[in-house]
Amino acid sequence: MDHDDDTEGSTDLLSIKLLRLFDLLYSTNSVTRTAEQMGQGQPTVSNWLRRLREQLGDELFVRTADGMRPTPRADELIVPAREALASLQRLAAPALEFDPSSATRRFRICMTDASHVTLLPQLLAHVRALAPHVSLEAARIDEQTAQALQSGQADLAIGLVPWLESGFYQQVLYPQDWVCLVNASHPRVGRNFGLRDYKAEAHVAIAGGTGVQLLEAALQRHRVERRILLEMPGFLGLAAIVSSTDLIATVPRHIGETLARSRELKVFDCPVPIPPFTVKQHWHARYHQDPANRWLRGVCEGLFAKKSPRSTTGKSRGS
Incomplete structure (x- = not known):
């Protein structure tokens, strides 16, 4: 049984259904074949044609010996009608899936220089294996990061970025506590490293950064003052x-263990109780359903979230 479910009546706007009817009838010159292609009975399609004529104020198609032939008005409207139909069909179509094997685009990820050492090499190798035509760009985390994520100039931010609040999603990747890096041949530090050693030895410190603020606040709270002989802007060269010296470095565990693998360094738990923090990936709500962004987040989750027994995803408060 045919059902004419068009309840719009006379309107200034044409539905997708009526535009498709116009397109098919113009191509087939037959109400019967048009009805077959639309999966409707001929009476229903004839009723829709009547509505289309009423809305456009023209017969549009006239019965002849050669079938339903278009009027001059129909000839005039067919191109814009097909363009409108194509646009509406694109709007109604599901989003295209991201195909990493054929994609050719660049992802921009905001991260700290510590992540350049701990995360970027593994991420790059994995992306190259899955998406050979995709490239990566590492950008700094700074006061412009939120705007970059919102505008699409950056795809993700990975790190400790507590100021990314309203409008952002976040996912915990892995937890971080604190360790001390020591020269493996340190003249005064052997198999153990305690609070007395920490206070007695000279230190190299990293300036700036949210993590460093946690460290400094904890040291002040426990009344531990470091004797800093060298301050560096980042982890490069640490x-x-x-x-090559007897200086002590207090760093997050992931960067400490990564650096120790490539140098003659020893890693000790920090003798000062410093609050741990979590490394997260952040993205803007505008791109939460974007297939390419979802793919990149999935890659990062697969590579790094396994380090955390509790990886959670959610929208930041204030959203």
Whole structure:
């Protein structure tokens, strides 16, 4: 049984259904064949044609010996009608899936220089294996990061970024506690490293960064003052300094263990109780359903979230 479920009546806007009817009838010159292609009975399609004529104020198609032939008005409207139909069909179509094997695009990820050492090499190798035509760009985390994520200039931010709040999603990747990096040949530090050693030895410190603020606040709270002989703007060169001097570096565990694998360094738990933190990936709500962004987040989750027994995803408060 045919059902004419068009309840719009006369309107200034044409539905997808009526536009498709116009397109098919123009091509087939037959109400019967048009009805077959639309999966409707001929009476229903004839009723829709009547509505289409009423809305456009023209007969549009006239019965002849050669079938239903278009009027000049129909000839005039067929191109814009087909363009409108194509646009509406694109709007109604599901989003295209991201195919990493054929994609050719660049992902921009905001991260700290510590992540350049701990995360980026593994991420790059994995992306190259899955998506050979995709490239990566590492950008700094700074006061412009939120705007970059919102505008699409950046795809993800990975790190400790507590100011990314309203409008952002976040996922815990892995927890971080604190360790001390020590020269493996340190003249005064052997198999153990305690609070007395920490206070007595000279230190190399990293300036700036949210993690460093946690460290400094904890040291102040426990009334531990470091004797800092060298301050560096980032982690680049830190392993070379520690492995060639007797200076102590207090760093998040992931960066400490990564640096120790490539140098003659020893890693000790920090004797000062410093609050741990979590490394997260952040993205803007505008791109939460974007197939390419979802793929990149999935890659990062698969590579790094396994380090955490409780990986959670959620929208930041204030969203």
